[in-house]
Amino acid sequence: xxxxxxxxxxxxxxxxxxxxxxxxxxxxxxxxxxxxxxxxxxxxxxxxxxxxxxxxxxxxxxxxxxxxxxxxxxxxxxxxxxxxxxxxxxxxxxxxxxxxxxxxxxxxxxxxxxxxxxxxxxxxxxxxxxxxxxxxxxxxxxxxxxxxxxxxxxxxxxxxxxxxxxxxxxxxxxxxxxxxxxxxxxxxxxxxxxxxxxxxxxxxxxxxxxxxxxxxxxxxxxxxxxxxxxxxxxxxxxxxxxxxxxxxxxxxxxxxxxxxxxxxxxxxxxxxxxxxxxxxxxxxxxxxxxxxxxxxxxxxxxxxxxxxxxxxxxxxxxxxxxxxxxxxxxxxxxxxxxxxxxxxxxxxxxxxxxxxxxxxxxxxxxxxxxxxxxx
Amino acid sequence: xxxxxxxxxxxxxxxxxxxxxxxxxxxxxxxxxxxxxxxxxxxxxxxxxxxxxxxxxxxxxxxxxxxxxxxxxxxxxxxxxxxxxxxxxxxxxxxxxxxxxxxxxxxxxxxxxxxxxxxxxxxxxxxxxxxxxxxxxxxxxxxxxxxxxxxxxxxxxxxxxxxxxxxxxxxxxxxxxxxxxxxxxxxxxxxxxxxxxxxxxxxxxxxxxxxxxxxxxxxxxxxxxxxxxxxxxxxxxxxxxxxxxxxxxxxxxxxxxxxxxxxxxxxxxxxxxxxxxxxxxxxxxxxxxxxxxxxxxxxxxxxxxxxxxxxxxxxxxxxxxxxxxxxxxxxxxxxxxxxxxxxxxxxxxxxxxxxxxxx
Ligand SMILES: Cc1ncc(C[n+]2csc(CCOP(=O)(O)OP(=O)(O)O)c2C)c(N)n1
Ligand SMILES: [Mg+2]
Numbered sequence: 027x028x029x030x031x032x033x034x035x036x037x038x039x040x041x042x043x044x045x046x047x048x049x050x051x052x053x054x055x056x057x058x059x060x061x062x063x064x065x066x067x068x069x070x071x072x073x074x075x076x077x078x079x080x081x082x083x084x085x086x087x088x089x090x091x092x093x094x095x096x097x098x099x100x101x102x103x104x105x106x107x108x109x110x111x112x113x114x115x116x117x118x119x120x121x122x123x124x125x126x127x128x129x130x131x132x133x134x135x136x137x138x139x140x141x142x143x144x145x146x147x148x149x150x151x152x153x154x155x156x157x158x159x160x161x162x163x164x165x166x167x168x169x170x171x172x173x174x175x176x177x178x179x180x181x182x183x184x185x186x187x188x189x190x191x192x193x194x195x196x197x198x199x200x201x202x203x204x205x206x207x208x209x210x211x212x213x214x215x216x217x218x219x220x221x222x223x224x225x226x227x228x229x230x231x232x233x234x235x236x237x238x239x240x241x242x243x244x245x246x247x248x249x250x251x252x253x254x255x256x257x258x259x260x261x262x263x264x265x266x267x268x269x270x271x272x273x274x275x276x277x278x279x280x281x282x283x284x285x286x287x288x289x290x291x292x293x294x295x296x297x298x299x300x301x302x303x304x305x306x307x308x309x310x311x312x313x314x315x316x317x318x319x320x321x322x323x324x325x326x327x328x329x330x331x332x333x334x335x336x337x338x339x340x341x342x343x344x345x346x347x348x349x350x351x352x353x354x355x356x357x358x359x360x361x362x363x364x365x366x367x368x369x370x371x372x373x374x375x376x377x378x379x380x381x382x383x384x385x386x387x388x389x390x391x392x393x394x395x396x397x398x399x400x401x
Numbered sequence: 402x403x404x405x406x407x408x409x410x411x412x413x414x415x416x417x418x419x420x421x422x423x424x425x426x427x428x429x430x431x432x433x434x435x436x437x438x439x440x441x442x443x444x445x446x447x448x449x450x451x452x453x454x455x456x457x458x459x460x461x462x463x464x465x466x467x468x469x470x471x472x473x474x475x476x477x478x479x480x481x482x483x484x485x486x487x488x489x490x491x492x493x494x495x496x497x498x499x500x501x502x503x504x505x506x507x508x509x510x511x512x513x514x515x516x517x518x519x520x521x522x523x524x525x526x527x528x529x530x531x532x533x534x535x536x537x538x539x540x541x542x543x544x545x546x547x548x549x550x551x552x553x554x555x556x557x558x559x560x561x562x563x564x565x566x567x568x569x570x571x572x573x574x575x576x577x578x579x580x581x582x583x584x585x586x587x588x589x590x591x592x593x594x595x596x597x598x599x600x601x602x603x604x605x606x607x608x609x610x611x612x613x614x615x616x617x618x619x620x621x622x623x624x625x626x627x628x629x630x631x632x633x634x635x636x637x638x639x640x641x642x643x644x645x646x647x648x649x650x651x652x653x654x655x656x657x658x659x660x661x662x663x664x665x666x667x668x669x670x671x672x673x674x675x676x677x678x679x680x681x682x683x684x685x686x687x688x689x690x691x692x693x694x695x696x697x698x699x700x701x702x703x704x705x706x707x708x709x710x711x712x713x714x715x716x717x718x719x720x721x722x723x724x725x726x727x728x729x730x731x732x733x734x735x736x737x738x739x740x741x742x743x744x745x746x747x748x749x750x751x752x753x754x755x756x757x758x759x760x
Contacts, residue, residue, distance in 0.1 A: 154415075367600035
């Protein structure tokens with residue numbers, strides 16, 4: 027028997043809007059209207075402003091560690107617009123703020139969360155977003171389960187999108203989620219924000235495969251690479267993925283090729299491990315720059331509009347910070363809230379005792395009752 | 402921009418409704434006496450099948466649960482009744498199906514996740530310990546996680562160290578989960594029925610060594626509340642506290658001891674999260690002596706916790722220091738004779754009681 031090829035594949039890369047603001051009109055057909063482009067541009071700019079504000083909050087000790095989204099915003103806004111707000115689900119990692127805002131999350135929630143308060147992960151009614159997931163990769167499985175529930179219940183016109191980084195594709199959870207999603211054909215979009223870095227580990231040392239997208243081939247999942255800084259390409263790919271999902275065609279994988287312009291988080295200093303030339307080259311590919319160039323080229327944007335937007339972004343974010351900081355801090359005894367659907371008697375006892383003693387685990391404990399009221 | 406609202410608390414509607422069964426007192430539960438003799442595994446199956454008939458959100462997933470009827474035949478015939486959409490053979494990926502079912506629970510399904518053995522749940526540590534029990538907490542009270550993880554726990558009979566885990570010692574340390582460890586077919590059915598109805602994540606620990614145990618089990622569905630121990634024998638010389646398989650060894654030991662006139666109060670805890678400390682303290686008020694029997698390793702074990710709590714709650718009632726009978730502090734030996742010596746067994750338990758009573 028001769029040796030024959032039993033499998034061959036290729037990975038396509040789609041770019042519609044290049045870094046100079048030139049649009050491929052043919053590919054762009056039926057994607058974004060100019061008004062939508064303006065909307066997405068505004069969202070990206072406001073999100074960028076929030077990044078700056080959050081950075082300063084952290085530096086001045088008013089907030090904990092925060093991961094900036096800077097440079098990756100097109101992935102979030104393009105894909106979020108392609109998903110259906112209110113029926114679809116977003117299962118996020120932590121670097122797609124703009125997508126969450128577009129699907130109804132009030133902006134201050136993100137700040138409340140990173141200031142260290144679980145209540146920031148509690149979504150308002152009707153907002154189909156799960157809590158930010160910092161354990162790398164675990165939420166991809168949750169997304170698969172949510173999508174699977176849609177399928178089991180025969181929910182019409184409902185899909186799920188989950189975001190994760192290039193580094194996350196090294197986790198076992200990624201493998202488990204991809205394999206399940208494919209074998210169960212669940213309505214799910216896997217969106218990988220390949221920002222080239224996982225903290226200080228560059229993509230080339232994270233994986234030997236040339237693209238992240240090709241990993242999906244092994245699971246039998248349709249896959250492609252898009253220019254993640256191009257809202258047109260991101261939107262088009264996600265739109266098609268969603269259409270496939272709701273038609274019963276199963277999951278799709280999208281690799282958005284992008285770049286983390288900022289540090290990994292506010293606890294990091296990327297200058298210690300990144301070549302400034304590399305960063306410079308990516309600054310030129312910034313999604314905000316090219317989107318603005320495009321809008322100017324079609325006569326939809328000018329300096330005056332830009333100035334208004336920047337003022338508006340400052341105003342909105344200032345309001346968001348004020349709202350977040352005004353939320354009353356939780357009381358110590360609140361730590362027992364949300365433990366179980368109903369708080370069991372043992373925990374009720376502990377909660378009672380903590381008011382009168384710093385060590386007691388049960389109120390009957392001898393000698394511990396006399397301490398003054400605490401909390 | 403309008404002023405943003407304060408964050409308030411409510412469980413997300415996607416998690417769905419739950420209704421806890423109406424619990425009755427122990428003596429109002431259907432009788433334990435009768436001639437409907439079935440195996441422990443059948444009792445488990447009856448509990449699951451009943452809930453699945455009544456609630457279409459409930460499903461069973463695991464390795465070999467469908468076509469093969471379960472690696473230990475717990476799910477025998479369930480594929481025929483419920484079909485492949487609800488009895489699901491999963492790829493071999495504990496981490497994968499455990500994590501995915503957390504998502505499914507958050508989105509309103511009621512998964513029963515079968516681990517062939519709890520030993521294999523170790524590769525799913527992140528979803529079961531780091532996600533499920535914390536989901537409600539970390540989402541500010543929004544995402545409940547109504548899910549049952551179940552499977553064989555403990556030395557299965559010469560399975561070697563990697564396959565003989567007693568995970569309760571380690572896993573019960575985690576707040577946010579519930580844990581049931583039935584010792585007999587009757588409790589297996591009644592506790593699993595409750596576990597499936599429960600809105601929180603439940604770790605349900607069975608034992609390969611008990612799956613074939615037979616007893617009368619009522620046909621109707623009944624619900625044993627969590628956190629209620631059962632007194633399986635009355636006596637005033639010493640209290641024996643245990644759960645799961647060794648609860649039966651305690652009865653064997655108590656019978657032997659009775660021949661010498663030593664009568665024990667024997668408590669089968671049934672769930673260890675929540676733990677019915679009141680039952681232990683009540684018994685101690687009468688016996689003033691206690692031996693705690695636990696088939697997990699001694700260091701930082703459930704028995705250690707029980708003894709600590711006894712000291713906290715009932716120190717004044719003790720006439721003797723509390724004594725533990727755990728496994729030996731070594732990995733589960735492979736050799737037959739060694740495994741028996743390693744586990745708590747009736748002889749070791751009786752010896753401990755004699756020491757406590759004769760002191
Ligand atoms: C399971 C787990 N392992 C390690 C970490 C620590 N950690 C936080 S972010 C990160 C890098 C993630 O890189 P990537 O997936 O590319 O996402 P990015 O931060 O670049 O958006 C690591 C290793 C973690 N949070 N969770
Ligand atoms: Mg990355």
